[in-house]
Amino acid sequence: MGRIIALVNQKGGVGKTTSTINIGAALAARKKKVLLVDLDPQASLTIALGAKGAAPTVYDVLKGRAGIGAAVLAHGAYRLVPSGPDLSGAELEIASVAGRECILKEALEAVEKDYDFILIDCPPSLSLLTLNALVAAGEIFVILQTEFLALEGMSQLLDTVDLVKKRLNSQLRLGGIVATQHDKRKGLHREVLESIKKHFPQAVFKTAVRNAVALAEAASFGRDIFEYRPKSAGAEDYANLAKEILNRR
Ligand SMILES: Nc1ncnc2c1ncn2[C@@H]1O[C@H](COP(=O)(O)OP(=O)(O)O)[C@@H](O)[C@H]1O
Ligand SMILES: [Mg+2]
Numbered sequence: 001m002g003r004i005i006a007l008v009n010q011k012g013g014v015g016k017t018t019s020t021i022n023i024g025a026a027l028a029a030r031k032k033k034v035l036l037v038d039l040d041p042q043a044s045l046t047i048a049l050g051a052k053g054a055a056p057t058v059y060d061v062l063k064g065r066a067g068i069g070a071a072v073l074a075h076g077a078y079r080l081v082p083s084g085p086d087l088s089g090a091e092l093e094i095a096s097v098a099g100r101e102c103i104l105k106e107a108l109e110a111v112e113k114d115y116d117f118i119l120i121d122c123p124p125s126l127s128l129l130t131l132n133a134l135v136a137a138g139e140i141f142v143i144l145q146t147e148f149l150a151l152e153g154m155s156q157l158l159d160t161v162d163l164v165k166k167r168l169n170s171q172l173r174l175g176g177i178v179a180t181q182h183d184k185r186k187g188l189h190r191e192v193l194e195s196i197k198k199h200f201p202q203a204v205f206k207t208a209v210r211n212a213v214a215l216a217e218a219a220s221f222g223r224d225i226f227e228y229r230p231k232s233a234g235a236e237d238y239a240n241l242a243k244e245i246l247n248r249r
Pocket of ligand 2: 013016017018040044045121122
């Protein structure tokens with residue numbers, strides 16, 4: 001059975017999209033079959049992999065206008081389902097549909113068997129789209145920046161996860177916490193990382209992704225870090241993270 005992982009944090013700019021892409025690329029480099037799902041109307045993942053404007057999108061899939069297979073694109077050794085701006089309307093449009101939280105799960109059932117990993121890049125909110133990801137997933141990775149207030153949103157997020165577990169998806173578990181944009185020279189970053197580890201000793205991955213400009217640059221060239229700078233710190237960190245993910249089941 002493959003693993004379906006939702007990368008979440010209701011805060012924007014913490015590294016969800018960057019982590020989805022580069023964890024996926026690192027797993028694909030280890031011969032795993034990987035599908036990335038862009039579930040954010042801002043479509044950062046789609047744009048960062050050079051697929052802006054691709055159609056059909058995850059929106060068409062959620063609306064039932066396209067099968068998920070038709071939306072899957074290839075990028076290097078992995079695949080992605082793109083997003084686009086019309087996804088922002090999906091929230092309202094599917095709000096009145098019975099079983100509205102389960103639409104993505106049902107769609108993924110058609111392709112689940114083809115992949116070892118399906119990584120879902122969530123929008124920066126605890127919206128119906130994110131709920132769809134939490135229902136479809138077996139586990140979540142919380143992506144955090146080691147900045148002031150990093151833990152602030154965690155209790156709200158974990159409350160939502162508990163509710164989803166109780167009502168919609170009893171399988172869901174916290175698969176890990178990824179610290180990103182980490183600068184160990186900064187006292188605050190070290191302190192925040194320590195306190196996250198103290199609160200969640202089992203969940204935090206040993207690999208903290210360092211602050212590395214090549215990760216941001218790669219996206220502007222439509223590439224993952226292994227295509228853009230395979231010898232960079234960013235590539236090294238995401239490769240190590242992928243190793244940990246494979247060892248943690
Ligand atoms: N480790 C990192 N080092 C430097 N810049 C990063 C790193 N991770 C992400 N970024 C940059 O920070 C910004 C926000 O990251 P992103 O992955 O889009 O966050 P989110 O998806 O949570 O909104 C982007 O411009 C991205 O390129
Ligand atoms: Mg994002």
